[in-house]
Amino acid sequence: MQSFRLNGSRVLEVELRGDAVRAASGAMIAYTGDVAFKSAGMGGGDGIRAAIKRRATGESVSLMRCSGKGTVWFAKDAMEIVVIDLAGDTLKVESEQLLVVSDSLRTDVAFAGLRGASSGQGLFTTTVTGSGPLALLSAGGPPIALEVSPQYPLVVDPQAFVASRGQLNQTFVTDVSWRNLVGEGSGEAFSLRFDGTGVVYIQPEER
Amino acid sequence: MTLPSTPFNPATLPDNDNVPGNHYAYCRRLDGQLFMQTGRMIAYYPAPGSSGIRFEPLSSATITGFVAERFSAPLYTRDWVVATGSGHLLLGDRGYDINSYTLEEGNLTLRAANLLAFDSTLELKQSIVPGFLTLIGTGTFLASSSGPVIFAEPPIRVDPQALVGWADCPSPSHHFDARWMTGFLGVAGGMLGVVSGEERQFDFTGAGTVLLQSSEHAVDDPHLLKQLESQVGTLAVPGLTRLQSVIQSRLSAEQRR
Amino acid sequence: MAFEQINHKVVSTAVAPGREVLARRGAMLAYTGDVGFSPVHTGPGGIGGLAGRAVAGEHVSMMVAQGSGTVYYGFAGLYVTIIELDGSAPLSVEADRLVAHDAALQSTVVFLGEGGGLRGMVRGAVSGQGLFTTQLHGVGSVAVMSHGGTIALPVRSGEPTTVDPQAYVGHVGNVEAKVSLNASWRDAVGRGSGEAVQLKMSGSGTVYVQASEQKIR
Known part of the structure; x- marks a missing residue:
């Protein structure tokens, strides 16, 4: 297993021993040793199908592959970083919240639901699957993990959503009440409602 | 999957306090009415078995005259709503530190952008200093600051x-x-x-x-x-x-x- | 006189006759006591060396705090880190990132890409800001700002540390900083040639970087 280590709460330190990671383009802030950086394209190294799907949906994740021997430090916009170890399961994540994924993990695009019942416009998120570590970004402070269960449905501001896992039913709710709350000229006019069983990660700052 | 922390739910979230380990997010237990600035809420849990939470503009006819009268800052009316119902509200503000304050028969003036929410028992007025709002009376409110707030005494x-x-x-x-x-x-x-x-x-x-x-x-x-x-x-x-x-x-x- | 860290975004310091403080214009947040502020231009040629400073590309005007009292410093909600200088080696820091320092410290301006023939390119490449740094010599405190705080990375001899110029804050010790190009990185980042410029730090000492690619405006 690769070692993802935090240096403070906003810098990720990755030790490369001849292996590789994929990281958000431009997120490398320093390195030592012999490390090569190569564009992994919009598809995140998952082949053309994923790339085409991304272009069609607007959900894009521009990644670079970092390989070699040495230490690389990653950070982005002074956001807080959380490291999650996947063990064969799937995480749905907002693509711009992805900092680094282990090369052993697969990234893809998944249908996330319809944006409002009337518009019929589809929404998509990035999924990360496999076994290995990944680092997520959270703006404005540490991410908050919130449990969803049949007893506790959750409503989230789409701009604060970071990631989710579990058996969740995700719906985009457009109502007058939420629009009042969002205010004029800013933010999304719909809220994200989660039912089922799982965990939702949110950040304290709206994108 | 290894998780960095145990997820919170309404039973484990604080009723009126910062989210544990997070100065930048605040959990407010709602049971009644609360004035809220728009664009500051990041998530909420409706109380089980309740009809959920409604967010209404101050101009709404369903807000009682008494509540609407508490808010006399005409320049800011459109940026505020009244939340009605019961549940847990999670607030965040640009990554600013959030604190809760209690006023007892007092008055306090705040930068308008830094005031997130206040009890409907308090009264709000526009300050004579441009860009500031004054709270008067007894009740609690939530305010944010860039970094922890520093308290100082005149001069x-x-x-x-x-x-x-x-x-x-x-x-x-x-x-x-x-x-x-x-x-x-x-x-x-x-x-x-x-x-x-x-x-x-x-x-x-x-x-x-x-x-x-x-x-x-x-x-x-x-x-x-x-x-x-x-x-x-x-x-x-x-x-x-x-x-x-x-x-x-x-x-x-x-x-x- | 030491600076005191009030919180991660604010520092305070005492000012007294003979113990003046130089600070970036706009960095004064509050003060108690009888303190006055006036603009100075430091740099080659000392105080008043405005021409030298302008030529060198250093355009940030500093304010001197004089009198007696306590001054609070911070800037635009950015994180502030205190670095103590023991006099053994100068601190190199981008002028834009200086919040405040003891007025007793001597400052000079250096250009990092010097001698490499890269000057013109670098100036254009790194968002027009150039890679000029201010060097502070002597014994005293310096407060520097960053997005989200700074982390200190070691520079060991025979093992250079390469830094994104956008994340570079400053360095101390017997360190040579050279601007270099990395073609593989340019390919990876794919945002024009500007991003391919890197700072290669060799020697032994410490380099300070921030957790962001955002420069100070």
Whole structure:
């Protein structure tokens, strides 16, 4: 297993021993040793199908592959970083919240639901699957993990959503009440409602 | 999957406190009505078995006259809603630190952008200082600051950008640094319409508490703009001409950056 | 005189006759006591060396705090880190990132890409800001600002540390900083040639970087 280590709460330190990671383009802030950086394209190294799907949906994740021997430090916009170890399961994540994924993990695009019942416009998120570590970004402070269960449905501001896992039913709710709350000229006019069983990660700052 | 922390749910979230380990998010247990600034809520759990939470504009007919009367800051009306119902509300504000404060038969004046929510038992008025709001009465409110808020006692002079608010002491007056204003560069600066904290401060005297933060990013405050606009009407031609030249040199200074 | 860290975004310091403080214009947040502020231009040629400073591309005017009292410093909600200098080696820091320092410290301006023939390119490449740094010599405190705080990375001899110029804050010790180009990185980042410029730090000492690619405005 690769070692993802935090240096403070906003810098990720990755030790490369001849292996590789994929990281958000431009997120490398320093390195030592012999490390090569190569564009992994919009598809995140998952082949053309994923790339085409991304272009069609607007959900894009521009990644670079970092390989070699040495230490690389990653950070982005002074956001807080959380490291999650996947063990064969799937995480749905907002693509711009992805900092680094282990090369052993697969990234893809998944249908996330319809944006409002009337518009019929589809929404998509990035999924990360496999076994290995990944680092997520959270703006404005540490991410908050919130449990969803049949007893506790959750409503989230789409701009604060970071990631989710579990058996969740995700719906985009457009109502007058939420629009009042969002205010004029800013933010999304719909809220994200989660039912089922799982965990939702949110950040304290709206994108 | 290994998780960094146990997820929270309504049974484990604090009723009225910061989310544990997070100065930047606050959990407010709602049971009734709360004034909230728009765009500051990041998530909520409706209480089990309840009809959920409604967010209504202050102009809404369903908000009782009593509640609407608590809010007398016409410039800000459109930025606020009343939340009604029961559940847990999670608030966040640009990554600012969030704190809860309790007023008892008191008054406190705050930078409008830093006030997130307040009990409907409190009364809100527009301060005489542009961009600030005054809370009066008894109740709790939530306010944010860029970094932890610093409490200081007068006498103190403060860069207006670093001021979060003040309580119990008289409203501040302006202080101009004499050396700066009379110096060559000060005169040049004045002509260019450049104002930084070093040449002009808010001067606090008397007994009370002043709340400070690191200065803000330069953001456009639409209300300050409205307030300035409303005062342009009181100027005659010489004043307007002067204002025009100040704005022009300010604009070209910004474009040179 | 030491600076005191009030919180991660604010520092305070005492000012007294003979113990003046130089600070970036706009960094003064509040003060108590009888303190006055006036602009100075430091740099080659000392105080008043305005021309030298302008030529060198250093355009940030500093304010001197004089009198007696306590001054609070911070800037635009950015994180502030205190670095103590023991006099053994100068601190190199981008002028834009200086919040405040003891007026007793001597400052000079250096250009990092010097001698490499890269000057013109670098100036254009790194968002027009150039890679000029201010060097502070002597014993005293320096407060520097960053997006989200700084982390200190070691520079060991024979093992250079390469830094993104956008994330570079400053360095101390017997360190040579060279601007270099990395073609593989340009390919990876794919945002024009500007991003391909890197700072290669060799020797032994410490380099300070921030957790962001955002420069100070």
